[in-house]
Amino acid sequence: MKVSRRGLLGGGAAVAGVGGAFVAGRTSSPATADVANVGGGQPAFPFRGTHQAGVVTPAQERLHFAAFDLTTDSRDDVVALLQAWTDAAERMTQGEGAGPVGPTEGAANLPPDDTGEAIGLPPSGLTITFGFGPGFFERLGLDDRKPAALADLPHFPGDTLDPARSGGDLCVQACAQDPQVAVHAVRNLARIGFGAVAVRWSQLGFGRTSSTSTTQSTPRNLFGFKDGTANVKAEEDAALEEHVWVQPGDDGGDWLAGGSYLVARRINMTIEVWDRQPLEDQEGFVGRTKAGGAPLSGGQESTEPDFTMPGSDGPVIPEDAHVRVVHPSENDGIRMLRPGYNFVDGSNALGGLDAGLFFIAFVRDPGKQFVPVMNRMATTDALVEYLRFTSSALFAVPPGAGPGEYVGQALLA
Amino acid sequence: MRLPLLVAALVAVPALAACTENAPSSGGGAGESDAASARTVTVRSTDDACDLSATQAPAGTLTFDVANAGTQVTEFYLLGEDGLRIVGEVENIGPALDRQLVVDAPAGTYVTACKPGMKGEGIRAAFTVTDSTDAQQASADxxxxxxxxxxxxxxxxxxxxxxxxxxxxxxxxxxxxxxxxxxxxxxxxxxxxxxxxxxxxxxxxxxxxxxxxxxxxxxxxxxxxxxxxxxxxxxxxxxxxxxxxxxxxxxxxxxxxxxxxxxxxxxxxxxxxxxxxxxxxxxxxxxxxxxxxxxxxxxxxxxxxxxxxxxxxxxxxxxxxxxxxxxxxxxxxxxxxxxxxxxxxxxxxxxxxxxxxxxxxxxxxxxxxxxxxxxxxxxxxxxxxxxxxxxxxxxx
Missing domain, CATH: 1.20.1420.20 (M75 peptidase, HXXE motif)
Structure with missing residues (x-):
């Protein structure tokens, strides 16, 4: 008998669970068109559709993100890889094994085509999102198809990047409610990729830090604050088209329309020093109260900050407060979709937490959206004194694969 | 930290407040517990009023829980009898937000002031700190x-x-x-x-x-x-x-x-x-x-x-x-x-x-x-x- 994780749990009926609320009122996104809820409120998101899942999908709790280097110059090899990855990703997001046989169903004298650690686990809202880095185009002789917006990111003030965990020719973002399911996805995709790609670096994230849907509350980052309240939300169709999805008329729109760009930044926090700041100073750096997340100009978390409201010594939301520095109203209306994750990679040599925020932004044009806001933040944001940028990468995220297609087919076919 | 020259006087001290509220009840019985609660005063600041839960408190470490129920940023001051000397202040309280002022006050006559909009003299009232046997006396020098x-x-x-x-x-x-x-x-x-x-x-x-x-x-x-x-x-x-x-x-x-x-x-x-x-x-x-x-x-x-x-x-x-x-x-x-x-x-x-x-x-x-x-x-x-x-x- 073929063991399906979905089958094991006897699920499969579409139930309006976590995802169900999100579906209401939306038809454009494949991630939300048909949500099967399997195993205690942990839905399976469809893999295929207009857009790749994992961009506007309500942010899951756990992340495993991996960047790969190409180890082949052969376009045919890469097409075969993307076909295999597409098939495996579709199966795994539906709660099945990575390969067509299954973790324990195959011949006894062969290694299984699924590694098995997800046996018995539900789909857990798994989404798998693929992207292509700048080197992908150079390596495969596709320079003429490379959009201008996929240029390497500039050096930002304060960057102390580790080259060994920056960049990459391809990326896989696996998000799920269960960390084992996300790790299982990356592990099996890496295994399928041997010969065509090799893992360059990867990052685990243990807790989402932002809400990407109005149905979600905003969680806290490791500073203990709510952030990202002004995120573009999945329900804002017009804003998504303007700020997140590449349009047909954009550079590279012939193959990238309906896709996006993914900026990844590993941002370490100097946790121990931060913890010694008086509460009032912490709130001044962020521009919000720690308790409820209300802007210092008053109200609730959802209240728009009033940057003109006078305070005792300058505006009540300080000039260098994070919420002001990155707010759309202070950045010519620039917005991003930012599903970031808290990470802790143990401790450093001095016994401090090696921890922070794995920042992810989806934007329509990184040069026009991410770069100016990052520059402004690096030079004027009070929080930067407690941050270290240790990794950076940029990828073009192709649109979703339709029935029978593989991810990135419009670029490589 | 924010550069020290730019740091406004820091008067609200949550850690101290917690000690004040929690410490006495275990050791000294009902009397001290009452004294501790008598040293906590709630303040409701609106655009045109400054309502205090008490107009007097026993000498010692006083806690003012200030809630801004108005539409503008407000401040709260505890001033000396002359209405000029600032004994303690808490600034930048946004609408619908709370702040705490913790201050050591020896017995004497004081003035409280809410300052909605941070302008003018504020809404003032007299406040009395009474003698107390368990109060720490601030040194004269x-x-x-x-x-x-x-x-x-x-x-x-x-x-x-x-x-x-x-x-x-x-x-x-x-x-x-x-x-x-x-x-x-x-x-x-x-x-x-x-x-x-x-x-x-x-x-x-x-x-x-x-x-x-x-x-x-x-x-x-x-x-x-x-x-x-x-x-x-x-x-x-x-x-x-x-x-x-x-x-x-x-x-x-x-x-x-x-x-x-x-x-x-x-x-x-x-x-x-x-x-x-x-x-x-x-x-x-x-x-x-x-x-x-x-x-x-x-x-x-x-x-x-x-x-x-x-x-x-x-x-x-x-x-x-x-x-x-x-x-x-x-x-x-x-x-x-x-x-x-x-x-x-x-x-x-x-x-x-x-x-x-x-x-x-x-x-x-x-x-x-x-x-x-x-x-x-x-x-x-x-x-x-x-x-x-x-x-x-x-x-x-």
Whole structure:
């Protein structure tokens, strides 16, 4: 008998669970068109559709993100890889094994085509999102198809990047409610990729830090604050088209329309020093109260900050407060979709937490959206004194694969 | 931390408030518990009213829970009987937000004021603090101690700035004359005077990036000038690691960078001579200097080319200790236990630093063993935690 994780749990009926609320009122996104809820409120998101899942999908709790280097110059090899990855990703997001046989169903004298650690686990809202880095185009002789917006990111003030965990020719973002399911996805995709790609670096994230849907509350980052309240939300169709999805008329729109760009930044926090700041100073750096997340100009978390409201010594939301520095109203209306994750990679040599925020932004044009806001933040944001940028990468995220297609087919076919 | 010169007087102290609310009920029975709650007053500030839950309280540590029910930013003050002297204040309370004011108040007559919109005299009322047997009496010579601390610290900062200018003149002269050995010998010592008052020097946002920027801190297109630009030129070995090339600065470039550093140092010195410091700025500066150690020196990032990080480390600790010792007589009255703990932790850190002394200087950072760096870092953490309570304790 073929063991399906979905089958094991006897699920499969579409139930309006976590995802169900999100579906209401939306038809454009494949991630939300048909949500099967399997195993205690942990839905399976469809893999295929207009857009790749994992961009506007309500942010899951756990992340495993991996960047790969190409180890082949052969376009045919890469097409075969993307076909295999597409098939495996579709199966795994539906709660099945990575390969067509299954973790324990195959011949006894062969290694299984699924590694098995997800046996018995539900789909857990798994989404798998693929992207292509700048080197992908150079390596495969596709320079003429490379959009201008996929240029390497500039050096930002304060960057102390580790080259060994920056960049990459391809990326896989696996998000799920269960960390084992996300790790299982990356592990099996890496295994399928041997010969065509090799893992360059990867990052685990243990807790989402932002809400990407109005149905979600905003969680806290490791500073203990709510952030990202002004995120573009999945329900804002017009804003998504303007700020997140590449349009047909954009550079590279012939193959990238309906896709996006993914900026990844590993941002370490100097946790121990931060913890010694008086509460009032912490709130001044962020521009919000720690308790409820209300802007210092008053109200609730959802209240728009009033940057003109006078305070005792300058505006009540300080000039260098994070919420002001990155707010759309202070950045010519620039917005991003930012599903970031808290990470802790143990401790450093001095016994401090090696921890922070794995920042992810989806934007329509990184040069026009991410770069100016990052520059402004690096030079004027009070929080930067407690941050270290240790990794950076940029990828073009192709649109979703339709029935029978593989991810990135419009670029490589 | 926010630069100390910009830090507003910090009066609301949640940690202290918690002690006040929680401590007495266990030991002293109902009487003390009642006294504790009698020392907590709720304040509701609206656009045209300032409602207090009580108009009197027993002497001791009073807590005012201020809620802004108005539409503008508000402030709350406890003023002396003359309505002028500020006993305690809490600022920047946004609409629908709460803040706490914790203040030591001896028996006497006071004035409370809410200031919606932060304008005018505010909405005032009389407030009485009654005699209480369990109240800690504030010392009469508190004010004298504060003034002494301020005067001493003003003089210290000005003196360090003077010495910085003198040593920078010597350093630049040697560097521009091509006397590299002499310049290298002066470099770390000259920077000691900068690092001792680093939080003050950094507070001038226009000068700091020109004088103390590290290469990694630069914005695209920003010209790199100052101490570390010259440092790289004097110690180019690391710039040539891994087969990379480094082109030494020309004589003309040396003059340009040297003159620029000297001109900025003169400007800095001129401004510093006009500065006065409050007690909370001194205490915050002490905390800030230890933060500089934790984020730049103990990690060996500050003096990337010369590896003289321990000189800076010692100088930051010097400055922090002078600031602390200046306010120590006040702390001795308010929280002797904290003073004892800080004395001990400063000594423990200094013992570790002394072990790295070589002649007039220190072990180069690269020669430190990993466990020695770890021990220094642990001692910095051990000192920084109680030091982060200093400002609140001194003002409390």
């Amino acid at each position: 508190d004010q004298q101690l504060v003034e002494q601390a301020q005067a001493n610290y003003d003089a210290y900062v000005q003196d360090q700035s003077d010495q910085l200018l003198v040593r920078t003149e010597q350093f630049v002269a040697a560097y521009e004359a091509g006397e590299d050995d002499r310049a290298r010998a002066i470099y770390a010592d000259a920077r000691t005077h900068w690092e001792r008052i680093e939080t003050v020097a950094e507070s001038f946002g226009d000068l700091d990036p020109k004088m103390d920027a590290r290469e990694a801190d630069l914005e695209p297109g920003q010209r790199w000038t100052g101490w570390h630009r010259i440092e790289k030129d004097l110690w180019p070995a690391r710039a040539r690691e891994d087969g990379r090339a480094y082109t030494p600065l020309t004589e003309q470039q040396r003059t340009t960078y040297g003159d620029d550093l000297l001109a900025n140092t003169r400007t800095l010195d001129r401004r510093i001579q006009q500065l006065d410091f409050t007690v909370d700025q001194i205490a915050n500066g002490s905390r800030g200097l230890l933060e500089e150690v934790a984020t730049g020196k103990v990690t060996g990032e500050e003096e990337y080319w010369s590896r003289t990080d321990l000189w800076d480390f010692q100088a930051n600790v010097d400055g922090a200790r002078v600031g602390y010792e200046g306010v120590r007589p006040i702390l001795e009255q308010k929280d002797p236990d904290l003073a004892k703990r800080l004395d001990q932790r400063f000594t423990e850190l200094q013992t570790l630093l002394d072990a790295q002394r070589v002649g007039d200087g220190f072990t180069p950072y690269d020669d430190l063993a990993p466990d020695e760096v770890k021990a220094l870092s642990d001692a910095v953490n051990a000192l920084s935690e109680p030091l982060s309570e200093l400002t609140a304790a001194v003002l409390g």
